[in-house]
Amino acid sequence: MASPSTRYRLTVTPIEKDGLQCSGRCTIEVEHRAQRDWMRLLEGAPRLAGFSGDERAAVLIAAQILRDVVQRHVDEPDHPLAAHAVKLNAALDALDSLHAPA
Secondary structure (H helix, E strand, O other), X not given: OOOOOEEEEEEEOOEOOOOOEOOOOOOEEEEEEEOOOHHHHHXXXXXXXXXXXXXXXXXXXXXXXXXXXXXXXXXXXXXXXXXXXXXXHHHHHHHHHHXXXX
C-alpha cells in the first residue's frame, strides 16, 4: 500500500479531430493524494471483458479517487458525500472486485 503522501497529477487534454492536442488553454490538471499505489493496482489488475485498456484504467483510477475523497471526509457529517458514503462504498467495492486478480 502506498503511503498517504503518494501524489499523482492527472492531466486531461482534449484530442482534436486531427488527432492533435488542442491549442490554447484547454488542459485541466488535478493533483490527488492517493491512499493506494495506482501503478501497482493497474499492473495487478486482470484484463476485463468488454473494457478497453483505457476504460479499465479509467474505471480503476476514478474509483480510487472517489474512495479517497469519501474516506477523507467520513468524519464530517456536513460534507455532501457523507449522506451517501455507505452506498458509494458498496458501489466502489463492486468496482474493485472487477479488478481483483483472478
